[in-house]
Amino acid sequence: MQNRCTPNMPRIDVFAPAKVNLALHVTGQRADGYHLLDSLVAFSPVGDALTLAPADALVLKVSGPEGAAVPEGPENLVLKAAALFGVGAAVTLEKCLPAASGIGGGSSDAAAALRGMAALTGQPLPDAAAVLKLGADVPMCLDPRPARTRGIGEDLTPVALPPLPAVLVNPRVEVPTPSVFKALTVKDNPPLPEIPAFADAGACIGWLADQRNDLQAPAVAQAPVIAEVLAVLAALPGCKLARMSGSGATCFGLFGSEAEAEAAQTALAASHPGWWSAHGSLGDQAQKAAATVR
Numbered sequence: 001m002q003n004r005c006t007p008n009m010p011r012i013d014v015f016a017p018a019k020v021n022l023a024l025h026v027t028g029q030r031a032d033g034y035h036l037l038d039s040l041v042a043f044s045p046v047g048d049a050l051t052l053a054p055a056d057a058l059v060l061k062v063s064g065p066e067g068a069a070v071p072e073g074p075e076n077l078v079l080k081a082a083a084l085f086g087v088g089a090a091v092t093l094e095k096c097l098p099a100a101s102g103i104g105g106g107s108s109d110a111a112a113a114l115r116g117m118a119a120l121t122g123q124p125l126p127d128a129a130a131v132l133k134l135g136a137d138v139p140m141c142l143d144p145r146p147a148r149t150r151g152i153g154e155d156l157t158p159v160a161l162p163p164l165p166a167v168l169v170n171p172r173v174e175v176p177t178p179s180v181f182k183a184l185t186v187k188d189n190p191p192l193p194e195i196p197a198f199a200d201a202g203a204c205i206g207w208l209a210d211q212r213n214d215l216q217a218p219a220v221a222q223a224p225v226i227a228e229v230l231a232v233l234a235a236l237p238g239c240k241l242a243r244m245s246g247s248g249a250t251c252f253g254l255f256g257s258e259a260e261a262e263a264a265q266t267a268l269a270a271s272h273p274g275w276w277s278a279h280g281s282l283g284d285q286a287q288k289a290a291a292t293v294r
Ligand SMILES: C[C@](O)(CO)[C@H](O)COP(=O)(O)OP(=O)(O)OC[C@H]1O[C@@H](n2ccc(N)nc2=O)[C@H](O)[C@@H]1O
Pocket: 021, 024, 033, 034, 035, 036, 037, 039, 102, 104, 107, 134, 135, 136, 137, 138, 151, 152, 153, 177, 178, 181, 246, 247
């Protein structure tokens, strides 16, 4: 770790933004069981923070308000990602996103670790197959800009989206991704239609209202509180659309302005103090997520 004796040791800071599936259509299933998706994703200014510094061995320290539920051992996706570089590093992870919550926390942390290790070592990023092996959401989190994602998550097409003022809400129920996919009965749903150029956030939200998250119904069946979260979000003043992200349980509400989203989150935090919530405009977080050297 950096100290007064090693003033020139580089320290890398990297941000891991939350991923939000604005729409998620399950369109098929591969022979190996993985599901084929057609999803539109955007990224939140809310996320986890990592630091990386040179070290003899690869070690991870987890802290932060959501850190208690996250392992510090080799099962942590940060260590799995960093190990691909074959050198030691002292990594810290400040966990702000709830774990196992459908907003790609572990995947975004892994992607941030890859960006950070590349900056620390000067090595290139691992190849696409190695990145996908870390998790289906890791490729989209590597370059956190709005994208249409197909295949199991590896087929990415950038999409221009207006910033979407949003509130994220998690009722503090962990919903494991495999069990939600397992509970899905219809696996050959229609894909997303062509994504038009949106004049503004209102046009985008109007288009999104006609799309779906096909994992929402099986997730609600396993964790009925998700239906309550969606109803509470939809009833907040100014909420134009409420939907679940990923395999849940985190849901998002989209609003007409940042001020409306902030006011809605303040009201929700007061009425449901046990729920995790955050606000911020969904969109392109690539700049904020870039590794910076100190
Ligand atoms: C639901 C999404 O968050 C949508 O973006 C992702 O598809 C899930 O991505 P992830 O958490 O990175 O998923 P992984 O860690 O790769 O897979 C966890 C488990 O979810 C199921 N899984 C995941 C992705 C996918 N396209 N089909 C699946 O059936 C598989 O049972 C897999 O064993």
